[in-house]
Amino acid sequence: MNEIQIPVTVSGPGSQPAEEDGADLEILQLPDEMSTFSMPTLQDVEDVSKLQDGMAVLKQLDEILKQQAKARQVTPEYIDINHLDAADKQLIDQVLGEGEVSMLYESSDTTARIQESVMAGLWRVRYYNDADEVTADTVEVAYVPRLSQRHVFKQAAHRVEHQRDSIPDGVINAPPLLAEINDKVAEFRPGKDNHIINLTLLPQTEADIEFLTRVLGKGPLTILSRGYGNCRITSTAVQNVWWVQYFNSQDKNILNTIEIGAIPAVAAAAHEDVQDSAERLSEILEAYL
Structure with a gap:
């Protein structure tokens, strides 16, 4: 009786030939913990x-x-x-x-945890x-606490200001985003949905991210939400503009966004x-x- 050859396809990390550019296939690990409610242990x-x-x-x-x-x-x-x-x-x-959710508010005249x-x-x-x-x-x-709504942007700029001749070498895709951010900042009104720019899906270089970080500046409020994995939210020095970054349980950045609008919903x-x-x-x- 002739043997029947059954083709076997192997997949997964380590099963594929190396890429020509030497890059390895990275499999993102999903968060392995999720916060759940449990009744507090109280005194007698x-x-x-x-x-x-x-x-x-x-x-x-x-x-x-x-x-x-x-x-x-x-x-x-x-x-x-x-x-x-x-x-x-x-x-x-x-x-x-x-x-x-935990928050740290640090300005020139106010510190709150x-x-x-x-x-x-x-x-x-x-x-x-x-x-x-x-x-x-x-x-x-x-x-959300009053402090995180009323005072976060009281000293923030109303638009992103930068000089074209001050854009460093290697910055390619960030300048058009600044125009989009300025437009959405001007359009935002309380009650309107936040506008989200997903930087993870855009072809951003390290120089682009560094440039955006510098021109947007840092505001007084930092938020950490640990519902499923970690979400880190930072107010910027521009009205109603937030950095929102998601990390898995290995602290690897899996989503990097900019939100224009009210405090991001993940913190509220x-x-x-x-x-x-x-x-x-x-x-x-x-x-x-």
């Missing part, structure tokens, strides 16, 4: 009952969340907790936990002086998130009331 009921000021703040947050969840849109509200002692603040921190709660739409906002001492301590209910809570957070906080507090 007897211990919590002694922290009346901390519990009062949590009850106030509970009422605010319930009201906001019923509304068509969240109206930002905040509670000042600067006057609370360390034990009461610790209780609040334990209940709120640390969520996916912002942490989203595990219950989206709740934010811990702390302001610091030059000695790194807390000067204000608040909890906010909002899609949705209304459904606020409704869900209202239910979660009520469930947590039921154990202590």
